[in-house]
Amino acid sequence: MATRKTTTTRKTATRSARGTKTTPRAKVKVASARARAAAPTTMLAAAIDKFGPPSAIRTHEIPIPALGPTDVLIALRAADIGSWDAKIRDGSWANKPARFPLVLGTDGAGVVEKVGTGVRRFDVGDEVWAFSYQNPKGGFYGEYVVVDSDNVGRVPKGLGMLEAGTSGAAALTAQQGVDDILALKKGETVLIVGASGAVGTLAIQFAKRHGVRVIATASGRDATKLVRELGADEVIDARRADAVDKLRKLTPKGLDAAFALASGPSIERLLGLVRAGGRIAYPNGVEPPPRKRAKVEVTSFDGTASRKALDKLDRAVTEAKLRVPIEKTYPLARAAEAHERLEEGHVLGHLALRIRGPGRRAA
Template identity: 55%
Template sequence: MAAAVTAPKKAVTTARRRVQIPDTMIAEAIDRFGPPEVLTAHRRPVPSVSPNEVLISLRSAGVGNWDARIRDGSWALDKVRFPYVLGVDGAGIVAAKGSRVRRFDVGDRVWSYSYRPAKGGFYAEFVVVPSHDVGHLPDGVDLTHAGMVVATALTAQQGIDDHLRVRGGERVLIFGASGAVGTYAVQIAKLRGAHVIGTATGRDAQELVQRLGADAVVDARDLRDLGRLKQIALDAILATAGGDGLEHCIDLVRKRGRVAYPDGVEPPPKPRTEVSVGSFDAVPGAHELDRLAKLFLGAHLRIPIAAEYSLTHAADAHRRLERGRVLGRIGLRIRH
């Protein structure tokens, strides 16, 4: 399946809107760990805000492979209280704010990445998050897709800019370039002036990675195809998947080269003596979201969406995720 690639419009300004806040909302939650079927619609009270929190009326949310692991119980979370509302990122309109919140007004267009928000996740019509996990949405990024960007684009930006510190002219491999993090990593590494090689399996995935700007694409599941990299001394790798193909690519990194991967990549790459190999977690926060907004404003990054589902079809989104070969990110459209 070809991924839809949304190109942000140049300058879109939206009239500030007041939002009706009902007493209850629909949220997709689990009452126990299990297969996608355990994810069902619940009617829940709309959470109220404390002084440093923001209530967001959500338009879209991201679906990540970590959500599936939380759902099936394989992600080690402490103190899970059921029903548990999934989702760590999304976008919408500020519906209410706490008494100490100065950076936002009701009606502002915002996006947020918040790991385990205490009052429930983003698979819901409303979410309450600490205001420092919220950022203003840049003009030109539409609300129906912005929520499907946040966690994975932040991960890519921090991987390329903060952990690998990619510089112009470097030869950078994005391992798993057609996935949710990889599709942004390709674009950001190109923006930094790198020579970018992406790995992707299948024609659709390879074409997508090329459209996003990669200079070359190889199939990491095909050792013969990987042989094409032998002539290139790689400076750096951002890895979004692990395994034999990745180990083979790390063998091609020059002395004192760098490899970075987000925690969660399995199996994690083996440590090396002459190449630095390190993991990282995407950092949320107002500063990070402002950096991401600047990136989107300046570069008009493309937003590759593999599939969109309505909120009450979140279980179908998880089934799609589990079938694999997802080009870009899967998302939930929450309101139109």
């Protein structure tokens, strides 16, 4: 098992050594720092030793990465099983040459355990979420993650730890697509393609706060019900032969905008109904990329984390009273099963990893 070392924070240790008067908040922090006096140096993480199928994911005990001056050490409570994680796991999108064991996961939420010497915005005990694609200090399927503080924000009010843990990357992507790239305006009609997935379920809600009419694509009763509950005004099944006719009837003057979270020949036909002067946005990773069209602005982008982006997202989450639908939650030790579910497809909303943390592993 892990060897242990003291990680009492510089701030709390200095205060108690000097006998300085403490605020109630500071007292709580001193107490929690004492309780953590023997913090672990290793952690459990779901990682791969080589690219492969879901069964390549195994639980490893690995060192907790070193904290740099601008980093935050987060004791994770939940992590996202992103649709893109499957492509990292099987090698199609991973950094090459990869360093194994490779801990998967691009985003999650938890409690700040320690901050780097240059970090002023966060303190031990803060509840935070974070997103870092190809995080240089390892992924989020673990008991801890070390991440640059610019990629970290406080968990927005109204979101639980599990909801925040599974939605950071998707929420940034959805909000930036809707607000920054499409810049939806009141009264417009937007088509959200792939609305029942991780990004789509959040994009519907961010779009609705602009007073737009949302037409969602979704397949099957369960997905149709979900997207309607989240605010879609109309729903069509992009896989059905009559989808284009239905969409044309719904928007005789054409769509003002479309957010494409899936692609393919039938979807191209739907995107053909975006009017001249309209906009199409899609995040990189949608394959094949939607094709360019005359008189329509087609923009690809990446969801990105920064202080400013996370502050903006925080406000958007509140405005939208964001709901994060979670189809299923898996314990860290069963991350491979979560990836098997990913491979089956038709995930409604999100899949989450629940992480207990050292000392709480049996809980």
